[in-house]
Amino acid sequence: MQYCKRLIEVDLTIKRISAHARREKSIRHGHISTLHIWWARRPLAACRAVLCASLWPDPVDPLCPDEFREVAREEMVTWAKKHITLLSTESFNRFVKIQKDQRLLADDLELRKALLDFIADFSNWDNSTDAQFLETSRHLTQVAHESLGGIAGTRPMVVDSFAGGGSIPLEALRVGADAFASDLNPVAVLLNKVVLKYIPRYGEELAEEVRKWGEWIKKEAEKQLAEFYPKDSCGATPIAYLWVRTICCEGPGCGTEVPLMSSPWLAKKKNRSIAVKMIPNHREKKVDFEIVENIKAREVGEGTVKRGSATCPVCGYTTPAASIRRQLKERHGGANDARLFCVVTAHPGQQGRFYRLPNTHDMDAVKKAHQELERQSAEYKGELSLVPNEPYPDETASGALSSSVLYGHTTWGDIFTQRQLLTLTTLVKLIKLLEEKVEDNNTDYVLACQTCLAFAVDRHANTETSLSRWNKVGEKIEGVFSRQALPMVWDFCEANPFSTATGSLKGAIDWVYQVCHTESVLKILECNGDAIMSLSQNHPLPNDFAQCFFTDPPYYDAIAYGDLSDFFYVWLKRSIGNKYPSLFSTQLVNTEDEIVQLSKRFRGPYAHKTKEYFESGMACSLAEGRRIVMPDGIGVVVFAHKSTEGWEAQLQAMVDAGWIVTASWPIDTEMGTRMNAQGTASLASSIHLVCRPRENPDGSLRTDLIGDWRDVLQELPKRIHEWMPRLAENGVVGADAIFACLGPALEVFSRYSVVEKPNGDLVSLREYMEHVWAAISREALSVVFSEADASGFEEDSRLTAIWLWTLSTAQGKDDLDSKVTVALNRDDPSEDESSNDEKPASKTKSSGYLLEYDTARKIAQGLGAHLDKLNSIVEIKGDTARLLPVEDRARYLFGKTEEPVAVKKKAKAKQAQPSLFDLTEDFEKGDSPVEPGMRQVGTPLAGTTVLDRVHQSMLLFATGRAEALKRFLVEDGIGHDQRFWKLAQALSALYPPASDEKRWVDGVLARKKGLGL
């Protein structure tokens, strides 16, 4: 099929777009992310840029319609002449030149560059509602559509069949396309309905209505609930109540009520430290609390609970994790008999937060709330229970949802206290009442308003649970979904809905209002979108319906959307469920058909969600996408995953679905802290795979494109060789670059229906991928060693260098602390200490450099190295491979034993590990016996490989053995080998800047000149 290339198939200013996407993550006011929580939302900047570049043709392409070129030229000239001040400094120079001489744009390449500059600037959040940017982009989209064959007066249709939080369809509307969104999750569908239908239909009017009725709900709720949230007699308003769950100490004869306090700190800032002190009350077998200010850490002590077990402040006995689980299970998680230990208040006319112990008014209010809820429950006659009684995920879900499932929460209602439930059920009732209150004959309009305010209640529920926590640095409440999980919280925080602080009802309503207000521009633009609930595997749209299929499917095993969204589903079902019967017909969200690989993390209900399940479901969904798109249409599939297995499953699905990958762009979408349910780090960038249907003009799949394996193998390294430096120029390095190379690799393979070997055998994607990993590793090696000839180094040097490079990031290698390395598949050390997952300490404090085993194996294989034979530098445990830190190699390098690595492990278990100093001191004195790897002259026997020798020198430097280092480098001639210095130089650039290793290798390099080498 012949078609004109789109801009995205030739170029994209990914560095600039990435910067806007990263910045956007910290933007709050009016951003769609504040309408309602959805996990892993795409940044609008990336969606906007990708959409423009996918819908607009490349002016350089001979098939580009002249009409588009002409209009694009006119538009760019207008920008140069009239709107140049709206452009960024990066675009400014080009447009100044155009201003001076508009004939420059007669060159199609210049026109392409101007359009790409425009797109980069438009991706800036600040320009997203700017009239000039909107007008130009929409005009270009319209002209592109019509000149590429679209019916005059229509707009291009963009379909997203995994729409989630709605970023892609929202941006499709903004840039002048129609949008059709679908998702299997009813919560996601509702979000999309608000964004694609209600806001464009009712605009600012809806925003004002949300404000007005939001205020009414707040006032009504306050009338009904004020007695349960009493103000202080001095006029102060409680903003948060801090609770701690308790257990009974199982120490012999003790029985003390032990508060499960993870941290005693209430405020911990540079100039302000406030803590709660636990005072053992031996007589009453409990703990008393005292709030102390400006206190030193050692005077406060620590919390009582660590990694799931709790130490009694009275008898010192540690009740094990299993007993805590048992005790809390008996009490449905223990939120309702938790102890209130502190009330945080705000004083009128005074700045800051104040902390006090609870008084009888506080306790009475809680009791009364409890009684009131009981009374209302007894009277309640609804179809659904007043309080959500839908089952909470059981223990088998701990892998994806985290630890709250382990403590006996049997229903979704169990994760709230009685007072929280009273508040939320009251809000739900008020939302329902709106139906009568909002006087408008247009029921759709009333429903739009109700739905937006139901979202505000959901927002409030996020902070009104027993899984919310107090943030001692920000001195504010932190909602349950600060990460994509439901971890247990021992000492939780309850918001006062009627304060004005973070977590209040007012805040929740304001956030929703802001989005409606900001995006009300969609009404002025007369946008046209729709959202339905549908499985991506079986899409209702007809064949060849859309011009663009742009979607962002689940990232393999990253997020259990269905289970997480039940948190909101149970409340939405009660507030507006009857208005959307088809969305809320099931007890909970349909997780059965969710395409995700969860078999490894779940023991029970998701055992069938294997890699094969993911692959076939994804292939089916992407084939549906291809069917919906016109033969000359375009597809963009976003993917970001940290495992090679996840990537291979996704790529296999794309090939099976009949897509040809024509380009791929990594766009950096994450901020510094990136966490998912397992606390694992993920990639900084998401790869946007641009693709075209491999179809005949009539829409049937082409099966006659036979590729020659030899050609494919010849082209592959060339593509990777072109691509890697381009990525580096754009700041994409390390693991991000490795995965970003998969796109071009797939371009080479997927353009054929099948690839054949000379003997007629078909080549599987799996076989091809082995070659891909090898090509990528080799290319990375040449990047790492730049001018040096990498072939001169043994495999341990090559592997070490690539390993470190893989873990490096563009923002700075500071992310890689030498001791606690954020590995691609490991726990993130930045995890909040109060998270109560029962994790063994060793997992978060692992020294060395960790990679997922499969990634490490593939990289090693690509370099012609075998991981299992490199046990002097790599340790493999389960699915993790650890590159040993240099310090851990000391025994091997200084030859204390004949089986250095194995013996070292034994020594660790039985006796204290000899220090680095001990190991090197012996030979410095020259008095140690001759053992393998050592000699009496005080220098180590030179290691067998260049890497060993560099590491030996680093250790000599590290322990201050200047003389020995000199003898080693000069007299033993180690420093005369140029490979030694080249490797040291390369490692200096690769070790994390703050690491010991970096300091040591730089120390060795600094001696070079002085030693005359």
Ligand SMILES: C[S@@+](CC[C@H](N)C(=O)[O-])C[C@H]1O[C@@H](n2cnc3c(N)ncnc32)[C@H](O)[C@@H]1O
């Ligand atoms: C990565 S998220 C999409 C995020 C979205 N782009 C955003 O910006 O918020 C993937 C979505 O796929 C949906 N999903 C998973 N399996 C599905 C299926 N079989 N059919 C339709 N949607 C599915 C999930 O509910 C989730 O919303």
